Amino acid sequence: MTRAWRWLIPLSAIPLLALLAYGFRTNPRDIPSPLVGRPAPAFVLTTFAGAPVSLEAHRGHVVVVNFWASWCYPACYEEAPVLERSWRAWGDRGVVVIGVDIQDKREAAEKFIRDFGLTFPNxxxxxxxxxxxxxxxxxPETFFIDRRGRIRAK
Known part of the structure; x- marks a missing residue:
């Protein structure tokens, strides 16, 4: 290997490392969603309690869909109590909160739900x-869906 190649390979990695560092430092909440203003993707999941949960079942209600994980610290730990308080304050007025746990172990997710006393469907x-x-x-990422099923904000 020539002397030039020995330097070229490590130097070419610097822009890639800078790009990765930027990506890891970017807050997901700051990235705009192209879905705002469009119909929310339909889904049916099974809650940790064993019941089905879907957007279609809540058509006509304002729905807040929060994507979270037990390992997401501190942001998910800060949001969980706020979402629970919102669910308790607005649930009887037609606002539905749905938590969607991603990339997590079931046991860790169930512990998170217990620790924060979450009563909304997860x-x-x-x-x-x-x-x-x-x-x-x-x-965490949170989507606000209007009564017609359109994403209004992220």
Whole structure:
């Protein structure tokens, strides 16, 4: 290997490392969603309690879909109590909160739900399809869906 090649390979890695560092530092909440203004992707998941949960079942209600994981610290730990308080304050007025756990172990997710006393429906996206359909970049990400089923904000 020539002397030039010995330097070229490590130097070419610097822009790649800089790009990776930028990506890891980017807050998923700061990345706009192309789905805003469009119909929310349909899904049916099974909650940790064993019941089905879907967007279609909540048509006509405002729905808040929160993607989270037990290992998402500190952001998910900060959001969980806020979501629970919102669910308790607005649930009887037609606002539905649905938690979608991604890339997690069931036991860890169940512990998270217990530790925060979450009473709103939470389900695990075992295949990753729901998070892909929503374009989830990282956790936490929260989508606000209007009564007609359109995503209004992320």
């Amino acid at each position: 389900a695990q996206d075992l295949t990753g399809k729901v998070s892909v359909d929503f374009g989830v970049y990282g956790v």
